[in-house]
Amino acid sequence: MRYLYYPGCSLKGTGRAYEESLLSVFEELRFPVEELGDWNCCGATAYMSVDEMKAFALAARNLALAEQAVQREPVSLIAPCNACYLVLAKVQRSMAQYPHIGRAIADALVEAGLSYHGDVHVRHPLDVMINDIGLDIIAKHISRPLTGLKVACYYGCQVVRPFATFDDQYIPTSMDQLMECVGATPVDWPLKTRCCGSSLTGTIQEAGLRLSYIILKEARDRGADAVATCCPLCQFNLECYQRRMRRAFDDDIDIPVAYFPQFMGKAMGLEDHRLGLQRLFVPLTSAPALV
């Protein structure tokens, strides 16, 4: 199995720390990934809102590029951002399910000098950590277990909906298992997959801000010291608007929200700057166990 890595636009921008920490953890685990060459934006939710066929083509180009790497081994394309992960997986399925669309896009790809057979495996890093690397291997690299850290694992929507390929659709546990493996205590809480608001949180704050706020509030009320995420937009929504939430909801909510590989890296003893910890708005050290 060959592993390619599809960053997506967010991981080069607001989600930079996700890329930094994930790649550092992969490196520490001696897990080889290569960035997909010359990838383009997956289109996220915006493209499908405007033009359906172009949205398919946009995502499919990345799949076709990844396919070029399929020589003797099957290829896994790791997409850390939940939205990229879903878009790529969904487009792959839709092209198979709607043959007329599949053919039209495949033909267009051929015209652009690419070919498409739909045989790349679209994967999420949580899936790869649990199923390809394995908790046993990860455990061997833990030198500074995060003992005493109560973390609420927030999965968000699109990693389990509508396709739940590697975890339970309603009560996922892959991130919880990872956190447990690195010594932290995952908190049992009911909002693991409740929508953070996506692009509405920042734009339609009258509605969207509350969606993210209630997630943080419940996590805190259930005893969590920190929230772990696996999607750059979720992380941004939960972390970067806490000042506004404090004002809007008259609550002193102030809780660190970090990417799950940042927690993993910390437990592996990796340096802060390799994990992008300095990019967090709410420092990880505000959680008592991580001081």
Add this chain to the structure above:
Amino acid sequence: MSDLQISRRVKYQEELDLDFGKSVAAKPGGEDLHRCIQCGTCSSTCPMSIYMDHTPRKIIAMTRAGFKDEVLASNTIWLCSSCYACTVDCPKQIKLTDIMYALKQLAIGKKVYPRRFPIPVLANEFYRSVIRTGRSNEGRTVARVWMKTRPWRMISEAALGLRLMRRGRMSMKTERMTGGRGQLQKLLHSVEEGQVDH
């Protein structure tokens, strides 16, 4: 409350677009639209339904019945965050999220959306930026959206923007594709040509 407004509401068949339901059902993902039993599970699970002027269930009923203008003018389709909770919980396995996307496409295509509402404007800006450069720059795109819809937000958002920039999480410079931009544009172009035949 000193006086009451009286208005008359009745819908005649001539005022409806009786083919609207079928045309939405014909789009990918709309296949099971007509099987809806109006149980309301979608609205029950939707985190945004409490802000929508018509809940997802009502949108399906209205689409099926042909209330095209009301559907495309509702805020529902823009407040859908594509969380797929409805799609997963629907007992008839209706792909509501895909139907919402289809309605968004129709509204944008017909330019039926409030010009100053950020969401469709964001979709359009994102779309254009990706066509041009192949990747999106969140900062730049969002700035343009504020400019077009709620210019005063630029001031309050600037603080957030600066905080992000200081931590290296945003730059006004877009990450560029190395060589494939031409290929991408050729691809999108052929799709557009193909669409004429569809």
Add this chain to the structure above:
Amino acid sequence: MIMEPSAPTEETRIGVYICHCGANIAAKVDVETTRDFAATLPGVIVARDYKFACSDPGQEMIQQDIGELNLNRVVVASCSPLLHEKTFRNACAAAGLSPFCFQMANIREHVSWVTADPELALEKAKSLVAAAVRRVARARALTPKQVPVHPDVLVVGGGIAGIHAALILANAGKKVYLVERRPTIGGHMAQFDKTFPTMDCAACILTPKMSDVKSHPNITMWTYSEVEEVAGFTGNFKVKVRRKARYIKEDLCVGCNDCVEACVLKKEKTQVPDEFNVGLSKRKAIYMPFPQATPACVVIDPKQCLQLMKGKCAQACVEACERAAIDFDQEDEILDVDVGAIIIATGYQPFNARKIPEYGYGRFDNVYTTLEIERLVNASGPTGGEIILRDGSVPKSVGIIHCVGSRDRRFNPWCSNVCCMGALKAAHLVKERTGAEVFNFYVDMRTAFKGYEEFYDQVLAEGVQFIRGRVAEVTDWAMTPAEQGKLVIRVEDTLIGVARRIPVDMVVLAVGLEPQPDSGSVTRTFNISCSPEGFFLERHPKLGPVSTFTDGVFLAGACQGPKDIPETVAQAGAAAAEALCLVDRGFVDIEPNTAWIEEEFCSGCKTCIPLCPFHAIERDEEKGVAVINEALCKGCGTCVAACPSGAARQNLFTDEQIYEEIEGVLSYA
């Protein structure tokens, strides 16, 4: 293959009748041309067309021709033989012509209903008529076999359906074997406390019937038993029943329960969930299924009993039993019975609410199913008839969710029929016993039967609140102080048009009905079919709801589809009547399509003998040839196809008949 010598000795005089079937055939197939074509075929004396051949005048026309024109063969080109072959055969027989000298050509289901082009339809009709004419010329006047029918009946399943059917048959003077898998009869109805819409006590109306069954001289009640094997055919079934070992001598046990009291497994953690109380309480290894169990006899669970599992126990039960009824050496017994008819009444299982994690069943303490509520309400249930939460307190607010697992393409797409009433019953009982605020969350209200809508009206009048909206989630996530510590139901109130959050103390899930988990193997044992969801398949959904495609096997109750008690009892009566029809008559007419061996061609190679699925072929050692037992032969044709020398032949399907039919199609195609 060797063919018989060509023409029969007598002159063939064939009458051909082309039916219009109103516009069903005539609108597509040119019946006049077909008729004229038929008249040109060899052996055809008369060819007519008629609007509805199956009608009285139509049949009379055929009978008149048989009489006046001395016809000795008849062909009717009309609908499917499944529909009217019997009609026309009877008509011929009444006119003195052997019914087996009649042949049907299907020009409706096979032509007019499936062919778009009228010209092609005409050609196909002509070739099918030609085929039938040529085949019927080779028909022989066979006599149908009559096989005697065994008068006893087997009823499988001892719920209300099986109980009622058994009583009807027994009262009609038939000997009935009632086989029930659990240690007691009574089925799910015994678990209910009340029945809708009258709120009759379930046990009060059921137990008299149960004791009637036990004491009826014509009923042999075998509980804790299962049917292992069924062989034979209608009127003559040979059934093997396994009587599982109870480890109790049934005739000695009087149900005093001293042994249960004495059983050493006194600590709760050594006990297992009580099946009758749907796991809400625990039981020991030796137990009485429920107080009114019939037979009133305890049973020992071999997977839990220390003596049976490990061979080491103080055997306090043996010591306590004054009648020495416990026997650890007891073994399963296999019994053979002969019956003429079988009624399958194996019931249903409730939908497993764990499959819907969003409802919290199994995760939250106070989420129950309607069946569990029945046990709570029941005076001999785990809480002595109190509706209480797990912590012993009385709920002040209860939410009842309809359509759990039903009407859902992800689980069971069908409507389970009874749960709306079940949910209303639960609402009524909860309100009555606890005075709590009760909310029913429904999608559609299905209360169609006698007294049901009135019951809905009554429950509305009692102040139960109805919210139309299917619940997506039951959660413990509180948004307001009033919701803390409660189960919150978030729902769209579709009628008022707003989202609502309702905190409740207890949630009741109205789970649907689905087929038993082993319905697949039951269909194989009894040689019946089931529909795609697993309920047993009736012969016809409208006109044949209690018979199956296997003659002699009937269905009753929820095993055929979800239904309530009055419908079940009605169906059980119907199944008993149809079974009576079969066994009372005393004989069945068997289609004379048996195979025979043409001795001079048989080389005694024995190829056919092991192939026969009915073990109907034996070797006559003296003559060195195979011999077919006509009584056992079912006319499947396997030996005929396998015989290398063509010695095995089949009535109604001889080689020459088949070849003539093929020739008919090809010559005029």
